Amino acid sequence: MKISVAQLEIIAGHPDINVSKILLEIEKAKQNNVDIIVFSEMAVPGYLIGDEWENTAFIKDCFSYNEIIKNATEGIVAIWGNIDLDFNNKSEDGRIRKYNAAFIAQNGEYVKSRSNLADGKVYKTLMPKYREFDDERHFYSLQKYVQDYNMSLDYSINHYLLEDVILPFTIKINSEYKKIGIILCEDMWSDDYTINPIKILHKHDPDIIVNLSCSPWTWRKNNKRHSVVRERIKNNPTYFVYCNNTGIQNNGKNIFLFDGGSTIYNPDGSLLCVAKDYTEETKTAILYDYYHYNPPYTNIPNPEINEENDKKELFDGLVYGIRNFFKNLPNKKVVIGLSGGVDSALDAVLLVEALGAENVYAVNMPSKFNSNTTKDAAMILAKNIGIHYAILGIQTSVDNTINDIEKTVFFNYSNNCETGLTLSKLNLENIQARDRGSRVLSGIASALGAVFTNNGNKTETAFGYATLYGDINGAIAPIADLYKHEVYALAKYYNELKGKEIIPSSIFEIVASAELSEDQNVDEGKGDPINYPYHDKLVRAFVEFRLDPEDILRLYSEGKLAETILCDKKIIDKYSVENFILDLEQKWKAYKLSFFKRIQAPPIIAVSRRAFGFDLRESQNGIYFTQEYFKLRNKLLYEKNNMGLF
């Protein structure tokens, strides 16, 4: 039995493009005498389309393509993901009932169903609803289908169970009957659910289990997936086919990377074939009857897990994300503020890799606080990567703005009094940032018909260490899901990759600094008020591990903080108890209160376990410390003070 896995670059919201690709792959597969071709989950509409699932005309349009694909299956079996519509029943939002479905057709007909589901249809059983996933918002689950069906039955009749609808299809290929179990994405990742769809399928001894996925890249996910598949088929050896799409999909605030990684697993869990990451590729393999063909199978080695590969995956993913994001824009030109710091340096090289040096326009925008060190570094980098480069000083404009504001007088029409304005040091810093972002970069980008990037990292983003409309702006934030130490690591990785010092060494040597005042003079070693080696980890603890200050303080008091948040213990031990608590509270406040800035921040490429944006849903609710937090805090300070007494 010859099977093809078609790993396509799916364009969300464009069923016309996706279906033309699907049809072409089916034709190619027929010419190649393939018996079964598999496409990914939601291969027709795409997956991240926001509330466009509520657009009836659009979903009917997507649904109508099922007929076209089905009719193209003369002489072949095709399995594809699309939306299924039940026009006779409502969803719980009062709209047409929709299922996240897989379809299977052969010779122009849907394959017969063995349950009370319509022919050729499978519905997703497990509905992810964490992070960016909103399946329950739009799709009816198989559980609800069964529940409703039972409600229509007489009480005395034996009620349906999920076991009665999760069944393999039987297809005839080369005069042999084969049982194919089909599941959708999350159905495989069942550890946290009380239902295990694969276990149910195993009761019927399928020859193949096919998983249609639309699954974004996350750190070391592919190896995790290999283990999960092996675990699932360990006691019931079965060929396992995993089909994922490539491309990027977004929900506005976040851009997700779909790496593909489509894999055919041998019944012993080894890898029969794996499609290339971030590449449209159809992999074809011949599957033998497991009972008549003993291992060793053709198999390829597991990818090695190490930090070098991690960096490569991350870097390649970001480049792919940027390149694909710009495909949707009128042109590939991009403007970037190049400060001579490491964040903009990394963004610049990512842009060059993604779009070509000819499309990158860098602007250095010094005020009187910018050092020659960083100005020189910016220019050298621009030269090294061969981009367009300009210098536009902002001091005159900033001085004019300061003057304009300080001479402004408000007349109070209630009491005929006047109020003048004075600018604080922080105000003066923000004026510089806004002059750069909203005056210079925005102006230059629009003159070029281009967009500009946001160069913030995740640690700054978490603490709001940035200025709204200043450096919080731009069309895309390529590295806002990287902690500062990851920014350094990828910048170094790039130099290693190129075998020379593309990013000048001075950028790695100076202290991280916004250079917005005398207090941030890099030549004097003065920089950001962030202790990155610890605060990077603290942000990750808050955002990804979902820890509260209470947890941090408990771990701290138990001496387990460093190992839990993967931080060097010496860095934490440098804080006195009082300073540790003070810092923790300041940082928690900064993280919580700065959400007002993130509301207006640009789209972030999501690469961590939790990215700011739609992935991490926040509210402007101020600060809260739990009752337990205060107990722990008082105990720690009391103990400390008591110790002081002895």
Added chain:
Amino acid sequence: MKISVAQLEIIAGHPDINVSKILLEIEKAKQNNVDIIVFSEMAVPGYLIGDEWENTAFIKDCFSYNEIIKNATEGIVAIWGNIDLDFNNKSEDGRIRKYNAAFIAQNGEYVKSRSNLADGKVYKTLMPKYREFDDERHFYSLQKYVQDYNMSLDYSINHYLLEDVILPFTIKINSEYKKIGIILCEDMWSDDYTINPIKILHKHDPDIIVNLSCSPWTWRKNNKRHSVVRERIKNNPTYFVYCNNTGIQNNGKNIFLFDGGSTIYNPDGSLLCVAKDYTEETKTAILYDYYHYNPPYTNIPNPEINEENDKKELFDGLVYGIRNFFKNLPNKKVVIGLSGGVDSALDAVLLVEALGAENVYAVNMPSKFNSNTTKDAAMILAKNIGIHYAILGIQTSVDNTINDIEKTVFFNYSNNCETGLTLSKLNLENIQARDRGSRVLSGIASALGAVFTNNGNKTETAFGYATLYGDINGAIAPIADLYKHEVYALAKYYNELKGKEIIPSSIFEIVASAELSEDQNVDEGKGDPINYPYHDKLVRAFVEFRLDPEDILRLYSEGKLAETILCDKKIIDKYSVENFILDLEQKWKAYKLSFFKRIQAPPIIAVSRRAFGFDLRESQNGIYFTQEYFKLRNKLLYEKNNMGLF
């Protein structure tokens, strides 16, 4: 039986504050010899707290307050909403299992359960997951509870149904036994679900049904609720107690208004008592045995439904929303750009009503394109409402920026060529907008330690007729969920309310215009490229009615468009077929493509059936027209051309 409904202003994310209010109300109720006191859904944690439901320390903290409230019920029955935690089971996201629950306690003990649920607990059955609601994301539903329980049972045993867990509690009050059915919010709004919790409760003839809600204000919702309650108890007359909270809650992009409207309904559905909108108030009533006390009950008339009341509700809601939003800020000062147009005029009077004139700082920022008409109107308005007023011209700064950009030369380090920049007319308009927003308003607001408002309306927001970092910025967008005609209506309403021309008549007389170029000269009657009387309705059709261009074109070709989108037919008929189609496509494109601006737009007070932001989830997926759209379009153009031949 004496019952109190405590309508409290709940502060999301601050259980300490909420519980102190709850305990105080319980004490007051005891002194008042009340038998039962009812609080709202999620009265302890609040409801819109984003993914803070994943913060284990926080939710344990909220959960721990149950014990404190329970212990305060000596001599009284209390019913309150809070989170329930099941530490022994995981949710489907792998975290602690959480329920959106109601609790009932009497004399310091949880009231005995009649099902296999723990004593004193009720779980929400129907989980809203549309608009801003994300219940399925965080909470386990009662359906899943039943499903899991059944999976633990032997197949031969009679399985549990929802009927076995949706049961009233029996409490003893004044030596009489009373049956109290408790449901949560959506459980009452069951029309689109296959389960009707109230119907299940009715099987046990409860004396009272209590609905704990956390339900935001929407247009004419209270009257809709009255009808729903009447429908639910029509065949089973029962006292019905609806408890909702006041306050505002947000999910970043949207601010929702909680009007309260807590009501005790007589068994015949008439209103026994109703708490004041947007007011912390505890209503107390004596409920008599329905079978021994015949109507007429004490009852108050239904609120009248008319446009005047609609405008009052909308205006009062916006003022309440603004006032509450500023409670969370360091101070109540606010800066507003006052252009002399109707949008900023309405925002200014809303700010004055919400915060007092002494806190409002208006700035008029003319360029050479601003007319004396609007400049005068701005000043007269400022005078009329007695606010602080300043004028800061932007022409010099704008000219400097134009000069800075036009003299910028990019040096290309790849080929040693240079590139200059030229600014288009649109670029020049955007430079003015950004100078106002990101230089002047941001600078002045920060000097005052204040924030500034966004004055955009919904129609502009839909089409992206605004400049990022220009007029798309500010801490809050009070009127971005109002169509242009609603802005005019509320502005007029304000003058009527005050009985004089506070907002000068010139503001109503001039054409709506951005005044960013000669082409937008208001004195020559030139304004925005938006035909508001039609486009207001088109935006509503897209955003609230969820119609696609296919639907619009079908309705148009059937002659039903005007009546469906509630637009004056004459306005639509002014377009030729070609121009109608051209405009439709342009506007659909503008709506879809301008989402990149909304990603970075400030929080909007949600007052419509669908507000931009978290309420309407969008993706940056470009434009798509369905296959049916093209058929309709070709048919219309063909018919038209054919007709032209005769």
